[in-house]
Amino acid sequence: MEKDADGFYTAPAAAGASNSSPTAAGDAAAVTVAAPSNEATDLIKSTFDVHVTLAQQQEDKSSPLYSVKSFEELGLHADLLKGVYDMGFTKPSKIQESALPLLLRDPVQNMIGQSQSGTGKTAAFVLTMLSRVDFTKNKPQALCLAPSRELARQIMSVIAAMGKFTPVQTEYAIKDHLPRGVTNITAHIVVGTPGTMTDLIRRRVIDVSEVKVFVLDEADNMLDKDGLGDQTLRVKNMLPRGGHTQIILFSATFPDHVRNFASKFAPNANKIELKRNELAVDSIRQFYMDCKSEEHKYEVLVSLYHLLTIGQSIIFCQHRRTADRIAQRMIAEGHKVASLHGAKEGSERDLIIDGFREGREKVLITTNVISRGIDVLQVNMVVNYDLPLLTEREGTGGSGDLRPDIETYIHRIGRTGRFGRKGISINFVHDKNTWSQMEEIEKATGKGITRIETTDLDIMEEQMKKAMK
């Protein structure tokens, strides 16, 4: 691995890779996603059935899934290798291959790692936590923070799966989870959200004296001064002094305004970075639909319902009240949809996301709360009912018009197209502002956004089916 002029590590050079790739085409891990619903016609069934030949993509040097090594070569403990293979992984992705040897090396070094959505960052940091824990000590040794309880729960499920052949003990630091009366967490790994983690450390329920690894997933969001930055810093400041804790920051995006802070937060880190035009995943085809008004947006969404339910879809709104309003209206009109946002109780949120993961709900109407990290492989469509916008303080650029939130856009559309699968994203635009916001998104991501018909359902369906092929 080489460093560029700025001292940043870049993803490995591709030279000579085709000879050394251990996966023959015959080993192709064929993954079938988005099983069509029973109501789908045979025509739709056959064209929406997406076959992804992972091995092929993992041999394509330009793919973020490309790698030259095997998991064996990354220096993992045998029990963890067993866990990895038990999950059905055959080859590491680019980020796993580049990050893991650096993350597992002694003496420990911090890491700032960037890789596109759905390319396997979770495994990289979960394997590091599991590798660094001493299972004979019943004390927290790795802390992991995520921006939402949904993501914390998902990370925990990856720890459980990868650590299946180890004696690892885990605990949550999320709201209303810990039974009353628990005064001391003895689990090796604690995963949670920053507010609850701070609270538990402050009350000494979590003793941090043995913490060796501190992970921030969605790190740019966790460090953003306008978001969770203060709370995250508070957790870090409570960790043992002396710089012995390995700090690991991962995200698909690291906008300029958090980069400096990230470098201070994780000093002397190895860095794996992407360029801005590499952020969006190629297998996600982006569309827009020309709507006439707010009310027309709703009508177009309803006309899409059939397509939304062929696989699974997530509809993103700017406000909780919009998500609730659309969901209530669609349900009243006989459609089956669920809504999820931060104003709901934790236990209700858990039920809703679990129902969606298990495919009981096919359409999830939500806000930015689950724009990051959530990994549901069957999601083949994301709709930006409202485009993501920066807050007034961040984004008016003096004109009074709100600017698009490019990072959130990248994360939102990244809920589909996971690990090489195909996906579609659709933006609803309905006035001058939303038009210019979308143009800015198109420019910033360097990926074309194609118009899709709203009036003729057959043309619309045809265009979308083509994109899924």
Ligand SMILES: Nc1ncnc2c1ncn2[C@@H]1O[C@H](COP(=O)(O)OP(=O)(O)OP(=O)(O)O)[C@@H](O)[C@H]1O
């Ligand atoms: N080496 C691998 N082989 C096959 N599948 C993998 C591999 N690594 C990860 N995956 C799968 O790819 C999917 C995406 O992984 P993950 O959720 O870690 O992505 P991510 O990079 O964290 O994405 P995001 O930026 O959206 O958080 C998961 O379903 C995961 O199980």
